Amino acid sequence: MLREPDTVDREPREWYREQEGRLEDLARLVEQGRLPSLRYARDVSGGIPIYDGESCRRWIAEGSACVALQSEWVAVLRDGAGALVLRRACADTTAVDAATAVFESIIRDERSGATGGADHFAKPGANDRIWNAQEKLCLRDPEVFVRYFANPLLMAVCQAWLGPAYQMTSQVNVVRPGGDAQMAHCDYHLGFQTVEQALRYPEHVHRMSSFLTIQGALAHCDMPMDSGPTKLLPFSQRFALGYLAWRRPDFRAYFEEHFVQLPLGKGDALFFNPALFHAAGANRTADVSRMANLLQVSSAFGRAMEVLDRRHMCEAVYPALRRGRDAGGMRDADIDAVIAACAEGYPFPTNLDRDPPLQGLAPASQQSLLRLALEQNWSVGELAKALTEHAWRRS
Secondary structure (H helix, E strand, O other), X not given: OOOOOOXXXXXXXXXOOHHHOOHHHHHHHHHOOOOOOOOOOXXXXXXXXXXXXXXXXXHHHHOOOHHHHHHHHHHHHHOOOOEEEEEOOOOOHHHHHHHHHHHHHHHHHHHOOXXXXXXXXXXXXXXXXXXXXXHXXXXXXXXXXXXXXXXXXXXXXXXXXXXXXXXXXXXXXEEOOOOOOOOOEOOOOHHHOOHHHHOOOOHHHHHHHOOOEEEEEEEOOOEOHHHOOOEEOOOHHHOOOHHHHOOOHHXXXXXXXXXXXXXXXXXXXXXXXXXXXXXXXXXXXXXXXXXXXXXXXXXXOOOXXXXXXXXXXXXXXXXXXXXXXXXXOOOHHHHHHHHHHHOOOOOOOOOOOOOOOOOOOOOOOHHHHXXXXXXXXXXXXXXXXHHHHHHHHHO
């Protein structure tokens, strides 16, 4: 006999509840965490494996240990510390210097522009940030771009976590002397959602999110400890409710008591699981402007099969939605279902120079714009204008 589902006091277990995140569970994972067997790491510091870039390049080029090395990286990122360091990841530091010069010229140009080099992660004037540094470097100086990214070691790390056909983007961040530390957080994708939004995604999506991207940071200068290299909480990526808990004061306090920092040299790289609790450190130096190129590399599989003109679809369906609503035949749930089938619900990818996340970690989506139009009874012309401006900001 089939058992009737219990619908009285229990929520389906496929969705997390915010109150389920217990600090003691995170603490147990962090404090009892064990690294996998390491054959290729040169050293371990603060629980984080450190690899010699020259040796890794040789193993990759010879093919003698490439798959085994990549398997070790996967184990570290998934089940181990969640982060690894590649010393001398960029063998040619003159290419790093050349890219630094290009980035500095972009920063000078953008300071006088509309965005003013804005960085919404810090107080105005504390940092410089180049959105879409990947494209800007490539178009401003293709020769430097080629020298900089002619690096099979970087490709090997990305392919270890994501497989082939990944897409690379980057943002350059410069933290000047006196720049404050960030608050602990997790990253893209679910890390850019509010708690209310994250709660709408089932458990398996929380677990899957970190497999869709890998985070990296290439050091463009020597980063001693007092310059504030990235603070990391090893093994925290294993905490399943991390994307709901990282904003809580008790979790952030635990992070500040237990984080690990490693100094980096120019040309070193740090790669970490995006679900790892982390934060940029405070720059306590008097003379180090800490520059890092923050790589955000995405899986090939986060894309649809077909290209749709969703802007024109929104314009076409809007009058029908208004008529259905005004006639009383459509409930809010009906309208939401139509919008979900029509409009783009995710605000990324976008052009962050034109479309910065001014009201949080993410800009407005097409779906939120369509809902706003219905709430405020815009005319078709007003919606069309707003959608055109929205598309321009994203282009």
